[in-house]
Amino acid sequence: MRRNLAARIGVWSAHHRKTAIIGWLLFVVLATVVGGASGMVEMSESEQGTGDSARAQKILDDAGLDQPAGELVLVSSKTAGGWKDAARELAVAIDKTGEAQKVEAPLASKNGREALIRFQIKGDSKTAADRVQPVLDVVRDTSKVQQDVEIYQFGQASSEKWLGDLLSEDFQKAEFTAVPLALGILLVAFGAVVAALLPVGLALTACMAAFGLLSLASHQLHLFQTTYSVMFLMGLAVGVDYCLFYLRRERDERAAGHDAETALRIAAATSGRAVLVSGVTVMLAMAGMFLSGLMLFKGFALATILVVLIAMLGSVTVLPALLAGLGDRIDAGRIPFLNRRGKKGAHESGAVAGAVLRPVLARPKLFAFGAVAVLLVLAAPAVGMKTEQLGMEKQFGSDAALSVAYKKITEAFPGGPEPARVVVKADDIDSERMRGALAKFDAKFDKVTVHKAQNVAEIEVALAGNGSDARSREALADLREKRVPAAFAGTGAQVYVGGELAGSVDFNDQLKRGIVPVFVFITAVTFLLMLFCFRSYVIAVTSILLNLLSVAAAYGVMVAVFQHGWGASALGTEPVGAIEGWLPLFVLVVLFGLSMDYHVFVVSRIREARDRGRDTRAAINEGIRRTAGAVTGAAAIMVAVFAVFGTLSMQDMQQMGVGLAVAVLLDATIVRMVLLPSVMALLGERNWRTPRGLRWLPHLEHGESDVRPTPPGDRQASPVPADLWRTRTWPGAPPRTRYARTSSPAGD
Numbered sequence: 120m121r122r123n124l125a126a127r128i129g130v131w132s133a134h135h136r137k138t139a140i141i142g143w144l145l146f147v148v149l150a151t152v153v154g155g156a157s158g159m160v161e162m163s164e165s166e167q168g169t170g171d172s173a174r175a176q177k178i179l180d181d182a183g184l185d186q187p188a189g190e191l192v193l194v195s196s197k198t199a200g201g202w203k204d205a206a207r208e209l210a211v212a213i214d215k216t217g218e219a220q221k222v223e224a225p226l227a228s229k230n231g232r233e234a235l236i237r238f239q240i241k242g243d244s245k246t247a248a249d250r251v252q253p254v255l256d257v258v259r260d261t262s263k264v265q266q267d268v269e270i271y272q273f274g275q276a277s278s279e280k281w282l283g284d285l286l287s288e289d290f291q292k293a294e295f296t297a298v299p300l301a302l303g304i305l306l307v308a309f310g311a312v313v314a315a316l317l318p319v320g321l322a323l324t325a326c327m328a329a330f331g332l333l334s335l336a337s338h339q340l341h342l343f344q345t346t347y348s349v350m351f352l353m354g355l356a357v358g359v360d361y362c363l364f365y366l367r368r369e370r371d372e373r374a375a376g377h378d379a380e381t382a383l384r385i386a387a388a389t390s391g392r393a394v395l396v397s398g399v400t401v402m403l404a405m406a407g408m409f410l411s412g413l414m415l416f417k418g419f420a421l422a423t424i425l426v427v428l429i430a431m432l433g434s435v436t437v438l439p440a441l442l443a444g445l446g447d448r449i450d451a452g453r454i455p456f457l458n459r460r461g462k463k464g465a466h467e468s469g470a471v472a473g474a475v476l477r478p479v480l481a482r483p484k485l486f487a488f489g490a491v492a493v494l495l496v497l498a499a500p501a502v503g504m505k506t507e508q509l510g511m512e513k514q515f516g517s518d519a520a521l522s523v524a525y526k527k528i529t530e531a532f533p534g535g536p537e538p539a540r541v542v543v544k545a546d547d548i549d550s551e552r553m554r555g556a557l558a559k560f561d562a563k564f565d566k567v568t569v570h571k572a573q574n575v576a577e578i579e580v581a582l583a584g585n586g587s588d589a590r591s592r593e594a595l596a597d598l599r600e601k602r603v604p605a606a607f608a609g610t611g612a613q614v615y616v617g618g619e620l621a622g623s624v625d626f627n628d629q630l631k632r633g634i635v636p637v638f639v640f641i642t643a644v645t646f647l648l649m650l651f652c653f654r655s656y657v658i659a660v661t662s663i664l665l666n667l668l669s670v671a672a673a674y675g676v677m678v679a680v681f682q683h684g685w686g687a688s689a690l691g692t693e694p695v696g697a698i699e700g701w702l703p704l705f706v707l708v709v710l711f712g713l714s715m716d717y718h719v720f721v722v723s724r725i726r727e728a729r730d731r732g733r734d735t736r737a738a739i740n741e742g743i744r745r746t747a748g749a750v751t752g753a754a755a756i757m758v759a760v761f762a763v764f765g766t767l768s769m770q771d772m773q774q775m776g777v778g779l780a781v782a783v784l785l786d787a788t789i790v791r792m793v794l795l796p797s798v799m800a801l802l803g804e805r806n807w808r809t810p811r812g813l814r815w816l817p818h819l820e821h822g823e824s825d826v827r828p829t830p831p832g833d834r835q836a837s838p839v840p841a842d843l844w845r846t847r848t849w850p851g852a853p854p855r856t857r858y859a860r861t862s863s864p865a866g867d
Contacts, residue, residue: 123388123391123392124392124395125387125388125391125392125394125395125435126384126387126388126391126392128387128391128435128436128439129383129384129386129387129388129391129435129439130384130387130439132435132436132437132438132439132440132443133380133383133439133440133442133443134443135440136439136440136441136443136444137440139436139437139439139440140437140440140441140444143324143433143436143437144324146328147324147325147327147328149331150327150328150329150331150332151327151328151330151331152331153331153335154330154331154332154333154334154335155331155334157334157335157338158334159333159334159337159342159347160337160338160341160342161337161341161342161343161344162341162342162343162414162415162418163176163180163341164176164180165177165180166341166414167343167414167415168622168625168626169412169413169625169626169629170625170626170628170629171599171615171616171617171621171625172615172616172617172618172621172622172624172625173617173622173625174613174615174617175540175541175542175615175616175617175621176542176617178542178544178575178613178615179542179575179577182544182570182573182575183573184570184573184575184577185243185244185245186244187220187239187240187241187242187244187247188239188240188244188247188248188251188274188275188276189237189238189239189274189275190219190237190238190239190240190251190254190272190273190274190275190276190277191235191236191237191272191273191274191528192209192213192235192236192238192258192270192271192272193233193234193235193236193270193271193272193273193524193527193528193531193532194206194209194225194233194234194235194236194268194269194270195232195233195268195269195270195271195527195531196232196233196267196268196269197232197267198232199230199231199232200227200231201232201267201268202225202232202233202234202268203225203234205261205265205267205268205270206225206234206236206268207225208261209236209257209258209261209270210222210223210224210225210236212257212261213236213238213254213257213258214238216253216254216257217241217253218240218241218250218251218253218254219238219239219240219241219254220238220239220240220241221237221238221239222236222237222238223236223237223238226532228531228532233531233532235528235531235532240254240274240275240276244275244276247275247276247279248276248277248279248280248283250276251276251277251280252280254272254276254277255272255277255280258270258272271523271524271527271528272524273521273524273525273528278521281520281521282521285515285768285769286344286345286348286769289767289768289769289772290347290348290351290767292763292766292767293348293351293352293763293764293767294351296763297352297355297759297760297763298319298323298355300756300759300760300763301318301319301322301355301359301756301759301760302315302316302319304752304755304756304759305318305319305359305363305752305756306454307752308363308367308748308751308752309366309370309450310453310454311449311450311451311452311453311454312451312452312453312454313445313448313449313450313451313452314366314370314449314450317362317366317438317441317449318358318359318362318363318366319359321358321362321430321433321434321437321438322354322355322357322358322359322362322430323355323358324433325354325358325426325429325430325433326350326351326354326355326358326426328429329350329354329422329425329426329429330347330350332425332429333346333347333350333421333422333425336421336425337418340414340417340418340421341414341418342418342422343414343415343418343419345772346418346419346422347422348764348772349419349422349423350422350423350425350426352760352761352764353422353423353426353427353709354426354427354429354430355760356713356756356757356760356761357398357401357426357427357430357431357713357716358426358430358433358434359753359756360716360753360756360757361394361397361398361430361431361434361716362433362434362438363749363752363753363756364390364393364394364716364720364749364753365386365387365390365391365394365434365435365438365439366386366438366442366449367390367748367749367752368385368386368389368390368749369382369383369385369386369390369442370382370449371745372385372386373447379443379446379447383439383442383443386439386442387435387439389723389724389727390720391434391435391439392723393719393720393723394431394434394435395431395435396648396652396719396723397431397715397716397719397720398427398428398430398431399431399648400644400645400648400712400715400719401423401427401712401713401715401716402423402424402427402428402712403641403644403648404641404644404645404708404711404712404715405419405420405423405424405427405708405709405712406420406424406640406644407420407636407637407638407640407641407644407708408420408637408704408705408708410633410636410637410640411629411630411633411634411637411704412629412632412633413626413629413630413633413701415701416633416701416704416705419705423709423712427712471747472743472744472747472792473740473744475792475793476739476740476743476744476792476796479792479793479796479797479800480736480739480740480796480797480800483796483797483798483800483801484797484801486793486794486797487794487797487798487801489793490789490790490793490794490797491668491794493789494668494669494671494672494785494789494790494794495668495671497671497672497675497676497785498668498671498672498674498675499675500674500675500676500678500679500682500683501671501674501675501677501678503678503682504674504678504682504698504703505682505696505697505698506627506630506697506698506699506700506702506703507623507627507697507698507699507700508622508623508626508627508699508700509695509697509699509700509770509771513695513696513697513770514769514770514771515768515769515770516692516693516768516770517693519768537618537619537620538566538579538580538581538582538618539579539580539582539594539595539598539616539617539618539620539621540577540578540579540580540616540617540618540621541577541578541579541580541598541603541614541615541616541617542575542576542577542578542614542615542616542617543556543557543575543576543577543578543607543612543613543614544574544575544612544613544614545574545576545610545611545612545613546574546611546612547574548569548570548571548574548575548576549569549571552609552610553576553610553612556606556607556610556612557569557576557578557606559605559606560578560580560606564580564581565578565579565580565581566578566579580598580602582594582595582598582620591620592620592624595616595620595621595624598616599616599621603616623700626700626701627700630700630701630703630704633704634703634704634707637704637707637708638707641707641708641711641712642663642711645659645662645663645666645711645715646659646660646662646663647659649662650813652719652723653722653726654807654809654813655806655807655808655809656810656813657802657805657806657808658722658806661795661798661799661802662715662718662722665714665718665790665794665795665798666710666711666714666715666718668790668794669710669714669782669785669786669790670706670707670710670711670782672781672782672785673706673710673778673779673781673782673785674703674706674778676777676778676781677698677702677706677774677777677778677781678698680692680694680777681694681695681697681698681770681773681774681777682694682695682696682697682698690765690773690777691766692765692770692773692777695770698774699770699771699774699775701771702771702774702775702778705775706775706778706779706782709779710779710782710783710786713757713779713783713786714786714790716753717750717753717754717786717787717791718791718795720746720749720750721742721743721746721750721791721795722742722795724741724742724743724745724746725738725739725741725742725743725799726738726742726807727742728741728742729807735799735800735803735804735806735807736800736803739796739799739800740796743791743792743795743796747792750787750791751787753787754783754784754786754787754788757779757780757783758780758783758784761775761776761777761779761780761783762776762777762780763776764776764779765777765780
């Protein structure tokens, strides 16, 4: 068997470590500088949606029909008319800022205790948030001076400004919390400062380079504003995990008695190869999001593929170079009571795993059924999953300043749900036929605005219900299927129905259509990669089924917490009665990809032991015990990073963080420690059978194939690769005795 690609890359990097390290740093700096200079291009409102609602918005965007950003300020007093002086002074102060236009006189509510001030922010509505601060300052200062009234502001510009500041603060909190958490877990895992800093440093540089490349790519594929945060979350988790797997294996081999060169070669051939397979699997799984039909997911796919690719390449190139240069100095900065390596080295970390495995392998059928039962119970709430695009109050919580202002204003001045918006584009909007079609809408209930210069008309149609309930949906369906076709039949005009409810319905409909091809793609890719890697359709099918159980359990927990409210208060959140519409598909793809990290790493180690002649149960025991420390550390880092996102202000980030954290925790414990070994033990030798029709598949090595027994007299009788006995050591490697090449007992 040929030495695998990861081993060849690792040896080259170790022999040319200056080239590898300097090349990596130049790549990171260049990508960061060029990407930062180009800037990120965010997707437009029409690009965020899909279907008729997106087409309606696209017509307005192309026509340059921009409605100025509207703002509302509510002045509330305890007595009728008690607001008059404060409201009048505030209206004058708002007008004097120079950023407001069409400032209306205060409008009294029915009970006389509230007044509403309406106005618009000057200039382009898309950049109004950048100019609203003087108005916000005036409202805040007035509220401080006028102690006898309460003042609330809500509008397009103020809400976008508030949201932008909130997101910036939240994601800074996430980034500055996740990195120390990951570093702390690595300190516990390795017990040494240098060994802990190395994975975090490589992951952060991989994220920096990916940020730059993504900014460049955004000029072709426009991005959603949270895409960078999703990239950072994935990049930190995956980047640290890949380095952890590689570094842990190298440390294990050194502790087992191998010299530095041999330990690095074995780590490259085994963990390096697992990193390559895992990285390719994750990237292909993420590519499934391109089939969703939504630009939001295409941006997520591009971002995650970029950061996983860069993290994977860094792990198999610059990491071996750094390890070769550092040698045993990787253990520098040892921390008392944390560095627990004994004479037997890192293998002692499998003691807990061994205690768990003994009963599992003794009674695999019982534990397999028990593990499946636990996961199915957790998944049960997912049967009643309800998805929607969460509105503002649900997204930010009922106590958020923006939610409170919106609620106060709508209670004092109820205006009903946001209307549907019918957008019409014709060759001649002022033709007799078009005037007749527009006249079919009731002027008493519908507002018709004609833009003759652009040959576009807008019709605001009031919807029954509260804007999101069954009545509103029925009214929207009636408008789309009956009223609009009947009014514009034979006109040849382009007519689309948009608005908030229409956009939500179109988005969810596309998600339902898109999840099928995405699911088929990622399951097919997973099956083929596992089949190619392990030459076993049994391993491939098992991989898919275990992943599906993890995803189903994650869905169930998300529904239980955020839809039904079970345990929501304990997590510092509140139930909103639904799951954010884009999350089920995103969680499916991400978990399918991330689960392969553990699966490939663990099963490769089991197959490695099996190839050395162990029977299946002994190979399972050895493989899981030897990988327990790395999997535990990797899972702890992923859970910590995802859990940080579960503490953010936005409901969709909370749902994503909790769902992914729970799924990874279950995957690393119940699935990998109980279900995987019990199922493989039940299948026995069938795990490794290759049908005759598939024997043409290449036989990939899962260990270091050219390791020879060390001649007598060498330290701890460690095996050394035969071809390395005749080659030079790289600069900085510790000195060792060289021997003549001999034949192995097998005579090869």
